[in-house]
Amino acid sequence: MTQKPQPMQTFSAEQVHAALPWPALVAQLAQAFAHGAEVPVRHAHKLGQTDALLLMPAWSSDAIGVKLVTVMPGNASRNAATVQATYLLLERATGRMLAMLDGESLTLRRTAAASGLAARYLARPDARQLLIVGSGHLAGWMARAYHALRPELAQIAVWGRNPHASAALTRVLADEGLPMQVCENLQKGVQAADIVCCVTTSHTPVVLGQWLQPGTHLDLVGAFKPDMRETDDAAVAGSRVFVDTFAGALAEAGDLVQPLRAGTIKRDHVLGEMAQLVRQQIAGRQSAQEITLFKSVGTALEDLAAARMVLAAHR
Numbered sequence: 338m339t340q341k342p343q344p345m346q347t348f349s350a351e352q353v354h355a356a357l358p359w360p361a362l363v364a365q366l367a368q369a370f371a372h373g374a375e376v377p378v379r380h381a382h383k384l385g386q387t388d389a390l391l392l393m394p395a396w397s398s399d400a401i402g403v404k405l406v407t408v409m410p411g412n413a414s415r416n417a418a419t420v421q422a423t424y425l426l427l428e429r430a431t432g433r434m435l436a437m438l439d440g441e442s443l444t445l446r447r448t449a450a451a452s453g454l455a456a457r458y459l460a461r462p463d464a465r466q467l468l469i470v471g472s473g474h475l476a477g478w479m480a481r482a483y484h485a486l487r488p489e490l491a492q493i494a495v496w497g498r499n500p501h502a503s504a505a506l507t508r509v510l511a512d513e514g515l516p517m518q519v520c521e522n523l524q525k526g527v528q529a530a531d532i533v534c535c536v537t538t539s540h541t542p543v544v545l546g547q548w549l550q551p552g553t554h555l556d557l558v559g560a561f562k563p564d565m566r567e568t569d570d571a572a573v574a575g576s577r578v579f580v581d582t583f584a585g586a587l588a589e590a591g592d593l594v595q596p597l598r599a600g601t602i603k604r605d606h607v608l609g610e611m612a613q614l615v616r617q618q619i620a621g622r623q624s625a626q627e628i629t630l631f632k633s634v635g636t637a638l639e640d641l642a643a644a645r646m647v648l649a650a651h652r
Contacts, residue, residue: 345436346436348651350441351442354442356651357450357643358485359482360485361646362447362643363453363454365642365643366643367454370454370611371615373612374395376394376584376636377394378584378585378588379391379637388407388408388409388410390405393406395637395638396641397429397641400641400644402426402637402641402644403427404425404440404444404637405423405440406420406421406422407422408420421440422439422440435648438647443643444635445475446478447639447640447642448558448639449475449478449479449481449482449483450643451581452479452482452534453482453483453487455581456483456554458614458621458622459630460531461552461625464490464531466529467480467492467530468493468496468520468532469493469536470533470536470543471535471536471559472499472506473497473536475558476506477509479534479556480493481513483534491516493518494519495517495519496519500519503519507519523543527549528550531553531554532553532554533555533556535556535558535559537567538560539559539566540565544568544569545569545572546571546572546574546575546576549572551627552625552627555630555631557632558633560591561590561634561635562591563589563594567592568592568630570595570602572630573602573630574596574602574606577608578606578608578630579609579631581610581611581634581635581639582612586607586632592632
């Protein structure tokens, strides 16, 4: 007797967050990077002068996933989010739709977890001070992930160009039990931090290499286009540099694309990607004194791994 297929499931943002606890998600991502998947370069389509549609597919032996992302700058006047996302998960053997998930929560969760995974190999084990540079929506999730994955952190500071937004985010996170404080001077904050996590959309360097102290881990998450930058050439040239994927970061990350084009660094200065770290094919941090840098632009492999985890949790 043929078993009746289960109906497609739909998962809200709240359900996605609940199904992806930080340690388990990091373990899932590590496994995904170790095993690999087919991840084509994302498709970007212009919709008129300002709007865009992005398609991010990935597939493994048993699942297919596609994230659909729309970017509509005019939504600010419509009281709607500029960037919206939906994730579709399908069965590999039959193509049958298994689930539709809120794409924003999936992206927030897997992005923060990927940084936590990279820090396992690149940050000092005795790191105690975390600085979040940026006060947007993703900044709070980066702080939550680092706090959950590194409970030994004694202090998490937030700096943003808008001091009111920084103070508001700090209050929210402090109410959740995180050891928070506002950073009022960015240079001093960077100099005091063991881990500096940048989550901005800046087009000019925010964190300068001359501020970085020996032993710092620099986590660059925000800038995702070739004309965007969160740090300067000195920071990149003075660090052991790793990326989430060569294909994505070397094409899209302005923090690397610009110094490569200028000849400040050579291609071999980018030492490895996440899969190589997880598989122990390349060493991460090699001493307590060196400065490490991780640049991520996101990969559909992470979305697929997280979506499969959500579906498994609800089965």
